[in-house]
Structures are given as C-alpha cells and as structure tokens.
Amino acid sequence: MNLAVKIGDLELKNPVMTASGTFGYGPEFEDFIDINRLGGMVVKGTTLHHREGNAYPRMAETPSGMLNAVGLQNKGVDVFCKSIYPEIKHYDTNILVNVSGSTVEEYIETAERINELDHIPGIELNISCPNVKEGGMAFGTSCPSAVAVTHAVREVYKKTMVVKLSPNVTNIADIAKAVQDVGADGVSLINTLLAMAINAETRRSVLSTVTGGLSGPAVKPIALRMVWQVAQAVKIPIIGMGGIMNATDAIEFMLAGATAIQVGTANFIDPNVTMKIIDGMEDYMKRHNIDDINELVGGMR
Amino acid sequence: MTTPHNHAKKHTGLLKVLTNRTINKSYYVLEIEIPQGAKDILPGQFVEILVEDSKSTFLRRPISIYNVNIERNSMELLIQIVGDGTRQLAKLKKGDFVDIMYPLGKSFSIIKSGTKALLVGGGVGVAPLLYLAKNLKDNGVEPHILLGGRTYENIIETDNFEKYAKVYVSTEDGSQGEKGLVTQHSIMQDASFDMIYSCGPDPMMRAVAKVASNNNTNCEVSLENMMACGIGACLCCVTPTTSGHQCVCSDGPVFNTKVLEWN
Numbered sequence: 435m436n437l438a439v440k441i442g443d444l445e446l447k448n449p450v451m452t453a454s455g456t457f458g459y460g461p462e463f464e465d466f467i468d469i470n471r472l473g474g475m476v477v478k479g480t481t482l483h484h485r486e487g488n489a490y491p492r493m494a495e496t497p498s499g500m501l502n503a504v505g506l507q508n509k510g511v512d513v514f515c516k517s518i519y520p521e522i523k524h525y526d527t528n529i530l531v532n533v534s535g536s537t538v539e540e541y542i543e544t545a546e547r548i549n550e551l552d553h554i555p556g557i558e559l560n561i562s563c564p565n566v567k568e569g570g571m572a573f574g575t576s577c578p579s580a581v582a583v584t585h586a587v588r589e590v591y592k593k594t595m596v597v598k599l600s601p602n603v604t605n606i607a608d609i610a611k612a613v614q615d616v617g618a619d620g621v622s623l624i625n626t627l628l629a630m631a632i633n634a635e636t637r638r639s640v641l642s643t644v645t646g647g648l649s650g651p652a653v654k655p656i657a658l659r660m661v662w663q664v665a666q667a668v669k670i671p672i673i674g675m676g677g678i679m680n681a682t683d684a685i686e687f688m689l690a691g692a693t694a695i696q697v698g699t700a701n702f703i704d705p706n707v708t709m710k711i712i713d714g715m716e717d718y719m720k721r722h723n724i725d726d727i728n729e730l731v732g733g734m735r
Numbered sequence: 736m737t738t739p740h741n742h743a744k745k746h747t748g749l750l751k752v753l754t755n756r757t758i759n760k761s762y763y764v765l766e767i768e769i770p771q772g773a774k775d776i777l778p779g780q781f782v783e784i785l786v787e788d789s790k791s792t793f794l795r796r797p798i799s800i801y802n803v804n805i806e807r808n809s810m811e812l813l814i815q816i817v818g819d820g821t822r823q824l825a826k827l828k829k830g831d832f833v834d835i836m837y838p839l840g841k842s843f844s845i846i847k848s849g850t851k852a853l854l855v856g857g858g859v860g861v862a863p864l865l866y867l868a869k870n871l872k873d874n875g876v877e878p879h880i881l882l883g884g885r886t887y888e889n890i891i892e893t894d895n896f897e898k899y900a901k902v903y904v905s906t907e908d909g910s911q912g913e914k915g916l917v918t919q920h921s922i923m924q925d926a927s928f929d930m931i932y933s934c935g936p937d938p939m940m941r942a943v944a945k946v947a948s949n950n951n952t953n954c955e956v957s958l959e960n961m962m963a964c965g966i967g968a969c970l971c972c973v974t975p976t977t978s979g980h981q982c983v984c985s986d987g988p989v990f991n992t993k994v995l996e997w998n
Contacts, residue, residue, distance in 0.1 A: 462968045
C-alpha cells in the first residue's frame, strides 16, 4: 500500500502535514507523537525581523471553530536559523518554513536565508495572513501583487515553493493560476477567513484587533469548495486544509483535488490527531481496496 | 526570577473519574485517576480537559490542579460552573472517562525551609493554592492563606486549606471573615512574609502584587488567559513581559510579578 505523495521535489511519506502556526516548531508535540511519521511539517510563520504580534486577546472560541489574531509573532529569520533550526533539523520529515513579510524585499531576504538551510527542502510563501497591517493578505488578494511577490521569491529560492492562498478573494482559482504561471511548485489553501466576534455584554470586540482569522470545522465546506475550484484550474499539486479533524475529512480534501493535506486547529484539540489521521487513511485504503493513495486525488465521482 | 520548569512528560488520553464531589451549586471537585506521573505533578500546573457533548465548547478547558494524591494515583480538579463546558463536566460520574492533557505549564517556586508565605486566592482562583500550601508545609515553610470572595458562597473548602495553612477569610459583603477586598484584609498589612503567591481575578492579583512590591516581597501569580493549545504552539494566550510576549500556558501560568508588564 502506498501513501507517499509528491509536491514539487518533496517526497512525502504520507499526505499528512501540520499547518503553520498550529504546531509550533515540532518539539511542543514531541511528548505526544512521533514527528518522524508526518509527511511534512510547516513551522511557524517567519519574517525577516522579530515580531511581537498583536496584543492579547488574540483568540476567540466560536461555534465549531476559533478566531485568531496572533499576527505572525516570531523571533525573526536569524533566530530561526541560529537557534531553532539546529534543534529540529534531525526530524525525518519534510520541514517547510512559512515565509511572510511586509514588503517584497523582506520576503526575498527571508527566503534567501532559508534557502541556505540543508534540511529545509521547501517554503510555504504566506501571502494570506489576515492579521497583519502590512503585507500578508494584502499580497494574496489581488493577482498582480500575488504574482509580484511569488515571481520575486522564485528568482532567489531554488527549492520547492508552495504558495499559501487566501480565501478572502472573489475568485481563488484566478490567484492560483497566476502564481502557478510564475513558478509556484504547489499551492496550499485555505488560510483563515477574515471574521470577527463581539461580546454583547461589554459591547466590545473580543479580539484586540477587532478582526481575526476563522479556522476549524466551521470553515471546512468553504475550504473543500475552494480546493475543488482550484483543482479545476491548475496543474500543480494542491495542499488542502481548513477544518480537517479526522481521516474522513482528509480523504474528502483529496477527493476534491488535494495531493496532500494540512492539519491545523485540530492539533489544539488533540495533539495526537495527525497520527490518528494517518492511521485512518490507511484503514480507508484497506476498506476501499486502494493500493496507491494518489488514486484518491481528484477522485470525486 | 523565572518560575521552575517541569520536565515531566505530558500525557493525553481518557482518564477515569474516581469521584465527583459537589461543594455547592457553583463548585465541584473531580477526582481523576492518573495511571502515570502523579508524583511528577508540581503545584501550579494545570490540565486541559476535552468537553464532549457540548454545542458551544470547541476547545479544551484549562483547569488548575487542585490536589494530588500520590498514594491513590489521582489528582483533584476544583471547578466553578461558569459556562456550558464546566456545566457539562459537572455531570461526570464515578467510572466515566474524560479526555485530559496533563501536566501542563510551570509551577510555583517552593521557597526555602524556615520561611513564611502568604497565599492569596480569589473565588475559584484558590484552586492551585491547596497543593502549593501542602508542598510548602512539607518543605518546612509556614503557609498562611487568605481566601477572598464576593460573598460567603464563594468561600469554599476552608476545612481542606486548614490542613496545611493558617486560613483567613475576606468577603466584599462582609458575610464571612473581614469585610472588603483581599488587599484590605489585616493580614495584608503584615510585611513579614518572604513570598506572596496569588491566583484569582486579574484586578485582584494586580492589587496583591502592588502590596507585595510596596513591602519589597517577592510575588508569584498564576494567570488564566484564554488558551487554545495549552502547550505553547498557538501563541494565543500571551501576556506582555520584560522579555516580550510570553505564553501563559507554557512560559507560565505562574509568573514572578517582576517580569510582568502590567500597564
């Protein structure tokens, strides 16, 4: 039985990856799971300079989901390369760094630094963070700006580059096609949906930033629809995500057209969930007499 | 200045409820069997409980560890009913299983033997102070505890605290103990304590920290910011500190007030 899939030059032992910002850098989960069993791990969004992120409160629980407005808190690419990378490079899985920035130049410089790291075979270009004032989603919500940043980073970044797309657009397939045409090796979708929560008693917004990004099972039907739409439009592989809580959800994303999937918010509910999803996908293949998981990609009848 | 780090392995899985003891209409204590690691749990640590069968509860609920019984391989969780999640958990019965991640976070510092400590708890914030008082007493420290609440119904488990500490009470309406806020209680005038520990509503802990600071007394508080993951991955529960945003779940929940930027 084959669970391995390919995204650009990446060979994933199975389609299950962890989503950026939901899995730290890996060590946070070592007490619970064997990181080496993952197909891939996308580490926390990394920027050129250190970022403190937004003020507390930056999280709100919502029906079947949650809002976050963390705002790309991270120590910056230098600290990542010097202190964090040496602690995680031994993992026997594909480690992707999620790269973000306020300007195209920042994306380029960060990607150049990550390009030098032997055990990082790819990046996920984050043009879809809804929680920063400059950059982030601003790049991913129009074709010209998505193309500009993807093209610029493609020039300097030599390994596998996946572009993470925003669902906060009129036509996500257009953006996917545009980044494919300037050299993206794959697209990952969806990032969180711009959303908000109000406390009626205090008449205040729950988040310090007023708006944040919605994730969890509440967004799954939208994510599934977008993966299906993008799959009709592009040839490059798709990494699907959005509210995946179990193996059945993961299979649904593959049937819609995803080659791999990312598990995000579910990691907060059950730190073992990725292992259960891998096991559950194997069970599904046995039950349906499927020898190669790639048969499922876009396999909706 | 930093609170101790617990290197004990974290666990997750279904654990058996041994007892569910009702205190009054708002509070109850769950005793949970823990097959492994009871002796590794430190005072001030917490668990994250998964609430099943609740429409409005998506994330786990962080709950302080109230007591640990190493001989019985169990821990106790003191819970106040505040929303749908804690109301669902209140229905758990002996023999039920519940999904718990434990032990999480950093603990209170245990000060050296021969010293005196004041523990100040407000409402359900008294929860982590029981196991702290027990550990302090076992370590030769003399613990005094001030339990505060709006009214007598919020003053709970005094018998339990008396096993380990000298107990003082204050209520805002004067229905039990001295009338007023905890910081107005006469014991707070006593500047002879070597350490003040506090857990409760944010304004209370800030006021307690101010008294401690005026007396040049070290002070540790346990914060309860809204959390998602409980293990330092999501960066949602941060508090501003002298070294930037830190996670309450993994860098805390216990912080020395000198590192907190409470402005």
